[in-house]
Amino acid sequence: MNDGSPAAVVDARGRRCPIPIIELARRIGDVDVGEIIELLADDPAAAADVAAWCRMRGHDLLTAAPGAGPGSYLVRRLG
Amino acid sequence: MGAFQLPAGVSATRIVRGTPQALSPPPRLAARMPPRGPATSGHLLRDGRSVTLVPAYLDHASTTPLHPVAREALLAALDDGWADPARLYREGRRARMLLDAARETVAGVLGARTSEISFTASGTAAAHQALLGTAAARRRAGRVVVVSAVEHSSVLHAAQRHERAGGEVVTIGVDGLGRADPAAFEAALDAHPGTAVAALQHANHEVGTVQPVAAVARALRRRGVPLLTDAATTVGRVPVDLAALGADLLTASAHKFGGPPGVGILAVRTGTRWANPLPADEREHGRVPGFPNVPAVVATAAALAVRATEIDAEAPRLAGYTERLRRRLPELVEDVELLGPGGADPAVGLPHIVAFSCLYVAGEALLDELDRAGIAVSSGSSCTSDTLTPSHVLVAMGALTHGNLRVSFGRDSTDADLEALLDALPPAVRAVRERAGAAGL
Ligand SMILES: Cc1ncc(COP(=O)(O)O)c(C=O)c1O
Numbered sequence A: 001m002n003d004g005s006p007a008a009v010v011d012a013r014g015r016r017c018p019i020p021i022i023e024l025a026r027r028i029g030d031v032d033v034g035e036i037i038e039l040l041a042d043d044p045a046a047a048a049d050v051a052a053w054c055r056m057r058g059h060d061l062l063t064a065a066p067g068a069g070p071g072s073y074l075v076r077r078l079g
Numbered sequence B: 001m002g003a004f005q006l007p008a009g010v011s012a013t014r015i016v017r018g019t020p021q022a023l024s025p026p027p028r029l030a031a032r033m034p035p036r037g038p039a040t041s042g043h044l045l046r047d048g049r050s051v052t053l054v055p056a057y058l059d060h061a062s063t064t065p066l067h068p069v070a071r072e073a074l075l076a077a078l079d080d081g082w083a084d085p086a087r088l089y090r091e092g093r094r095a096r097m098l099l100d101a102a103r104e105t106v107a108g109v110l111g112a113r114t115s116e117i118s119f120t121a122s123g124t125a126a127a128h129q130a131l132l133g134t135a136a137a138r139r140r141a142g143r144v145v146v147v148s149a150v151e152h153s154s155v156l157h158a159a160q161r162h163e164r165a166g167g168e169v170v171t172i173g174v175d176g177l178g179r180a181d182p183a184a185f186e187a188a189l190d191a192h193p194g195t196a197v198a199a200l201q202h203a204n205h206e207v208g209t210v211q212p213v214a215a216v217a218r219a220l221r222r223r224g225v226p227l228l229t230d231a232a233t234t235v236g237r238v239p240v241d242l243a244a245l246g247a248d249l250l251t252a253s254a255h256k257f258g259g260p261p262g263v264g265i266l267a268v269r270t271g272t273r274w275a276n277p278l279p280a281d282e283r284e285h286g287r288v289p290g291f292p293n294v295p296a297v298v299a300t301a302a303a304l305a306v307r308a309t310e311i312d313a314e315a316p317r318l319a320g321y322t323e324r325l326r327r328r329l330p331e332l333v334e335d336v337e338l339l340g341p342g343g344a345d346p347a348v349g350l351p352h353i354v355a356f357s358c359l360y361v362a363g364e365a366l367l368d369e370l371d372r373a374g375i376a377v378s379s380g381s382s383c384t385s386d387t388l389t390p391s392h393v394l395v396a397m398g399a400l401t402h403g404n405l406r407v408s409f410g411r412d413s414t415d416a417d418l419e420a421l422l423d424a425l426p427p428a429v430r431a432v433r434e435r436a437g438a439a440g441l
Helices: A019-030 A046-057 B068-080 B090-110 B123-137 B153-164 B182-191 B213-222 B294-332 B363-372 B392-397 B415-435
Strands: A008-011 A036-040 A072-076 B044-046 B049-051 B117-120 B144-148 B168-172 B195-199 B227-230 B249-253 B264-268 B336-339 B353-358 B404-408
Touching: A008 A019, A019 A036, A019 A046, A019 A072, A046 A072, A046 B392, B068 B090, B068 B294, B090 B117, B090 B264, B090 B294, B117 B123, B123 B153, B123 B195, B123 B227, B123 B249, B123 B264, B144 B153, B144 B182, B153 B168, B153 B227, B168 B182, B182 B195, B182 B213, B213 B227, B294 B336, B294 B353, B294 B415, B363 B404, B363 B415
Parallel strands: A008 A036, B144 B168, B144 B195, B195 B227, B227 B249
Antiparallel strands: A036 A072, B044 B049, B117 B264, B249 B264, B336 B353, B353 B404
C-alpha cells in the first residue's frame, strides 16, 4: 500500500465522454495493484462513468479521499 | 373495452355548407411532402397501408406511428368535428358530441369519471398543469414538491419552476434498477410536513422500470398529500387503472400509444384540490387553455380504446422480444451493461423497453452506425443530448451513461426487426470501439 498519493495522473480535461474513461482504462496498467491513479476530467458524464467503470472492472473509487472532488477522480487499482 | 364509437348520426351525414373544392397544398409545402400512393420499395406494408418505417424502427417509446383506427377516426372527425364545441348551433353540437364521446371513452379505459378528464396540447403540458396546479391549490398546505429523481423532464422542469417561484423541491433517489422506494417517500413526507404534492411516474421512460405507485399513493393518502403519476410510458401499452393506482392526478400522451401528436391527457380525481396556474379559460373543465383539437382528441380516444383490446395479446409477444434481446446482448457484445429489471415480470418492468450501455462507446457514434444499417433507436448518453449532460435517469441509477441505447418495441414490431438489430449491433459497437482505439481494453 502507499500514502494515498497517486502513482500516475491521467489528464483528460477538455475531452468528452467516453474518452476520459478510455484514457483511464489505457493507463490503469501503469500503476501496480493497490496503487492509485488520478483522472482529471471535466466532462459532465465523468462522475457517473468513472464510478460505473470502477464497479464493472472491480477497482475502488476513493470518493472520500483528500483531493477527490469535482474534476479529480482517485482510483485504487485492485486487479 | 369496446371500440370508440362515433356518436349516432355524426358520421352518417356530413355537414357541408358551400361548395367543396379540391385544393392542393401550397407549392412550397407540397414540394416537401412525399408522393402519396401505393407502397414503394423502402416502405413497408403494415395493416395493408404504406407506412414509411426504416427496416427496423425500434424507438416506439419516443413515439409510435398513428394507429390505423385512430387515422380513420381522425379523418372522420376532421369532417364532423371542426366546429367550436362551445357553440349551440348544429355544427357546434356535433363537435361537442364528439368531444364528449372521446372523453367518456378515455375515462372508461382509465377507470376515471368524465369530469376528471381534460385534454391538453401534449403530455408535457399535462404534466405541467398537473404539478403546478396542485402546488398552487395547496400553497397553504406547504411549499414542498417531492419528485422521484427519474421523472420525465416535463415533471422536473415544472418542479424547477415551482422552486424558482419560492417553493422547495425534494428529490427521491432510486436503486440500481431505477426503482423508487415507498419508504423513501414516507421519510421525505415525514421530514417535510409542508408537502403540497408528490410525483412518481407509473414507469420509467428510459429503462422501463415500473414504480410502486400504489404503495406510494397509500402512504401519501395517510398524510393527506396528493400524488401525480406520469403514465406517458404505460397508458395504451399496459393496463392502467386510475383507481387501482390510487393516484390523485395522472397524465399521458397520445402519440406514445398510436394517437396523433399534440394531445395529452390530464386526469384530476374528484376531490383533488387544483387551481389553474395559467390565465383563466373555461374550456376542458377550466384546466386547459385554448380551442380544443377535437379531431385529434377523437383520434386519441379511438387509439386508446383499440389499444385496450390489443395489449393483452401484445404484451407477451413484445416481452418475448425484450427477453430475447436481453439474453443475446451479453453473448454478442463485450462489456455491455443491461439496465432496468427487464420485461419478464410485468409487476416490475415494461414488456417493450430494453436499455443497455456499452463500455467505451460514444452513444452518438453508435446511433449513427445503426442508422446507417437502417435501425432507429434512442440514447440517453450525454453526447446525444442538446445540453451535453448525461441522462439524469442513468445517473440516478448509478449506471454507465455512455454508449447507452434504448430499444423499444411497438405493435408493428416483428421478429425481423429484432433480428436486424441483433445483426447490426455487434459490428456497430466493434467499429465505434476500434475507431476510438478502445478495442480490447
Ligand atoms: C414519461 C414521459 N412523460 C411525458 C412525456 C411528454 O409527452 P409529450 O411528448 O406529449 O409532450 C414523455 C414524452 O417524451 C414521456 O416519455
